[in-house]
Amino acid sequence: MRQETYYQLIDVLKKCANPVTTIEVAKAVNLSRSVTSLYLNELLERGDVVQTGSKPVYWQLAKQDEPTEIFDQYIGYRGSARSAIERCVSAVMYPPNGLPILLNGESGVGKSYLARLIYDFLKQKRLPGANQFFTFNCADYANNPELLSSILFGYTKGAFTGAEHDKKGLLEQANHSVLFLDEVHRLSYENQEKLFQFMDTGYFRPMGEEKQIHSQVRLLFATTEKPDKVLLPTFYRRIAAIVELPSYKTRPIGERIELVAHLLAKESAKIQHPIKINKVVYDELINLDEEGNVGSLSNRILLLCADALRENLIEDTLWIGQPSTSAITITGDNQQIFKQRSDELTQNFQQILEVSDDVPSMKENLLQYCYHFLPELDIQYSFVYQDIVNQLKSKRKRYLNHHKIQDDILEYVAHLTDLFADSYSNRLNELILTIKQKYPRTYLFSKKLSEDINYEYREFSESMLSIFLVDIISENISYQALLVAHGENTASSIQSVVNELCGEYVFDAINMPLTASIKDIINKVKEWLAERDTSQGVIMLVDMGSLTQLYKNLKPQILGKLLVINNLTTSYALEIGQQILNNQLFNNIVKISEKNFKTQIQYFEGFAVEKNIIISSISGTDVANEIKQILQKYVFSDIKLIVLKYTDLLETLNRSKEEDGYLKETSLIITTSYIDNSFAIPYINLLDALGDTSGWANSLTNLIHKNSLEKMINEYIHFFSREGLSEKLEFLNPSVIIKQIDLILEQIERRFDIKLEIKMKFNLMMHMALLIERTILGAEDYEVPTSLNELKINDKLYYPNIKVILSNIEQFYRIEISNWELYVVYEILSTVSK
Numbered sequence: 067m068r069q070e071t072y073y074q075l076i077d078v079l080k081k082c083a084n085p086v087t088t089i090e091v092a093k094a095v096n097l098s099r100s101v102t103s104l105y106l107n108e109l110l111e112r113g114d115v116v117q118t119g120s121k122p123v124y125w126q127l128a129k130q131d132e133p134t135e136i137f138d139q140y141i142g143y144r145g146s147a148r149s150a151i152e153r154c155v156s157a158v159m160y161p162p163n164g165l166p167i168l169l170n171g172e173s174g175v176g177k178s179y180l181a182r183l184i185y186d187f188l189k190q191k192r193l194p195g196a197n198q199f200f201t202f203n204c205a206d207y208a209n210n211p212e213l214l215s216s217i218l219f220g221y222t223k224g225a226f227t228g229a230e231h232d233k234k235g236l237l238e239q240a241n242h243s244v245l246f247l248d249e250v251h252r253l254s255y256e257n258q259e260k261l262f263q264f265m266d267t268g269y270f271r272p273m274g275e276e277k278q279i280h281s282q283v284r285l286l287f288a289t290t291e292k293p294d295k296v297l298l299p300t301f302y303r304r305i306a307a308i309v310e311l312p313s314y315k316t317r318p319i320g321e322r323i324e325l326v327a328h329l330l331a332k333e334s335a336k337i338q339h340p341i342k343i344n345k346v347v348y349d350e351l352i353n354l355d356e357e358g359n360v361g362s363l364s365n366r367i368l369l370l371c372a373d374a375l376r377e378n379l380i381e382d383t384l385w386i387g388q389p390s391t392s393a394i395t396i397t398g399d400n401q402q403i404f405k406q407r408s409d410e411l412t413q414n415f416q417q418i419l420e421v422s423d424d425v426p427s428m429k430e431n432l433l434q435y436c437y438h439f440l441p442e443l444d445i446q447y448s449f450v451y452q453d454i455v456n457q458l459k460s461k462r463k464r465y466l467n468h469h470k471i472q473d474d475i476l477e478y479v480a481h482l483t484d485l486f487a488d489s490y491s492n493r494l495n496e497l498i499l500t501i502k503q504k505y506p507r508t509y510l511f512s513k514k515l516s517e518d519i520n521y522e523y524r525e526f527s528e529s530m531l532s533i534f535l536v537d538i539i540s541e542n543i544s545y546q547a548l549l550v551a552h553g554e555n556t557a558s559s560i561q562s563v564v565n566e567l568c569g570e571y572v573f574d575a576i577n578m579p580l581t582a583s584i585k586d587i588i589n590k591v592k593e594w595l596a597e598r599d600t601s602q603g604v605i606m607l608v609d610m611g612s613l614t615q616l617y618k619n620l621k622p623q624i625l626g627k628l629l630v631i632n633n634l635t636t637s638y639a640l641e642i643g644q645q646i647l648n649n650q651l652f653n654n655i656v657k658i659s660e661k662n663f664k665t666q667i668q669y670f671e672g673f674a675v676e677k678n679i680i681i682s683s684i685s686g687t688d689v690a691n692e693i694k695q696i697l698q699k700y701v702f703s704d705i706k707l708i709v710l711k712y713t714d715l716l717e718t719l720n721r722s723k724e725e726d727g728y729l730k731e732t733s734l735i736i737t738t739s740y741i742d743n744s745f746a747i748p749y750i751n752l753l754d755a756l757g758d759t760s761g762w763a764n765s766l767t768n769l770i771h772k773n774s775l776e777k778m779i780n781e782y783i784h785f786f787s788r789e790g791l792s793e794k795l796e797f798l799n800p801s802v803i804i805k806q807i808d809l810i811l812e813q814i815e816r817r818f819d820i821k822l823e824i825k826m827k828f829n830l831m832m833h834m835a836l837l838i839e840r841t842i843l844g845a846e847d848y849e850v851p852t853s854l855n856e857l858k859i860n861d862k863l864y865y866p867n868i869k870v871i872l873s874n875i876e877q878f879y880r881i882e883i884s885n886w887e888l889y890v891v892y893e894i895l896s897t898v899s900k
Contacts, residue, residue: 085124157307171311174361225274344387388797
């Protein structure tokens, strides 16, 4: 039987859940019944298949013991690499001496490691051809094909100049052994042809020898290239088993977590100390995307440990990254802490999914399972478990912070997701459809709680959470209720309080950016409506104008009635929530609202309805929020303080030039940099004004009490001082970063021939420190409006000089500062050089 036919038959039988007849197999492989019967009997003699029945005869694959002892060492064996390793096992067990295997994948995916495991498996099974393991990288002598040929096939004395004695080649040395040829695509076509002939006949001829030599060698190959493009066609066709290995970035997140944990545990064992790693650094390792794959990951971890050892004297635990409460703990003798599965637990879980008649019975079975079995597992340190629990508890607090959703339920969901998500997500598709139909509110609530969980685990978490919350989340609420407000957490904060006080999941919430247009809001609400049954009616509480436009655009998508109340407060939402829970008729809720609430339609199309002050900082929203907190103490209570990103401020100012009255309610703009002041609204550049506060009184007239002005100015001076900087940094060491930036500012002054005033130095000090911290944390990048290569300061090119100045600090923190951040620094510096 040809090797291709063998694999074809095995693949067909693998796909058949039940025994099949000879005729069915023959049709699948496109062979005659008699030939197929002959081949199936060969497989029966080898023990690969089982025969049952008579007239007709049925065939199915024989159950084989899984080679867990060896291949469980390869992370991903039960996941993304399972089919690849199973193919390797089939190939090496093929009589009499296995089949050639080509391992294909990017550099660093584990081809050499898998080749060694294959050899270990052969030894474990006591199969022939496993005396020794030989390895050779064909790239070493790729530029000298004749020398490479002599190494592979050997040579006789006098075969070429310098051949002073006979030399056995690798093929002869590896008789009854395994020969692993890495980078096989670097073999010349001539050497590939010779190797092909050896694979075909078992014979080869050393250089200078007329007599052929026989050798029984198990051949393993590896390449990083597409084999059908780089290998000789005859050689490529002779390799029956082509095995593709996944890259690190395409592996499931669970496997990436295991790999990181495994490599850290190896280093922990090596230094004989536990390792604690900052979650931010840990996330970076999990999401690493480099050409070297696991090899690069291993090197990165080695360097992190080496740097941590250099910077910290070990007392008990080695810290990687800044110490924090969300750190992950790794120990050398606890490599399995991230995943502990057992066949018994897996089978029990699968059985529950398959035999439970309905969702309530499945919930009861899963609760019993979690109560009895999960305490046996030691996965409290699992990154996946910790992350999911934290996400679910955070969302519960936001959407329904009530005792009815207990911590145990969320922890059970996290445990089950950590253990079984990779294997059973697809199994739950049918169940999810049932939950969507019978328990729509429960499903939607579970979806909201799971929305920030990593996408590879999200579907499974939603499924488990939906099951556990059946009969906890009420399905007896007739109307869909929504809160919509401007602000990062305005609507959701009210939602959390009202749902908690109601003791039920009544309201959903949509938080909209301050600059969102009515069209943006309509689109967001339409997305929300699309997932819900609106036939009984929809109630919305909003904090914006343009209710006519809102009503006109949303009503066609709603099957029932629509009530929009233009006043979002906790008391109003609580009143509506109680009416909904009391099963009031929709029209009665409308009448009660008209009677008790002062609702009016407002036609306002500007930036904000209330009198406001806009606050923005070129150094980021963190600084702007700090400025807001200080101002909040002194500004009159009827003034709304609005924080904008610097880019959003520029966009808002541009829009105000195009639309008359767009900023008519804005009394003042406060920034930390120069902006175009060609509009009528007063503005204060804090850093400039701190040098001369004489104009503050005019700008703040009717906004704060004049007696509070001096006290407020003193607070801002403190904020922009060196001490103020120390308070703003979350994890960078203030004393270290201040010294580093001092040196940077000195270099900036020398290179660009400028003199920085004290207040500008403080500005840059704070900006640069926060810039570095933002970059370490992975700040959002923006498009640069001009070419950095063309920018100059005092006739000196800005970009190449600033890159040199910042190179040391980039290397120190292992970061690369984005072009947007460099552009912002230029904007600040350019004001000094003018």
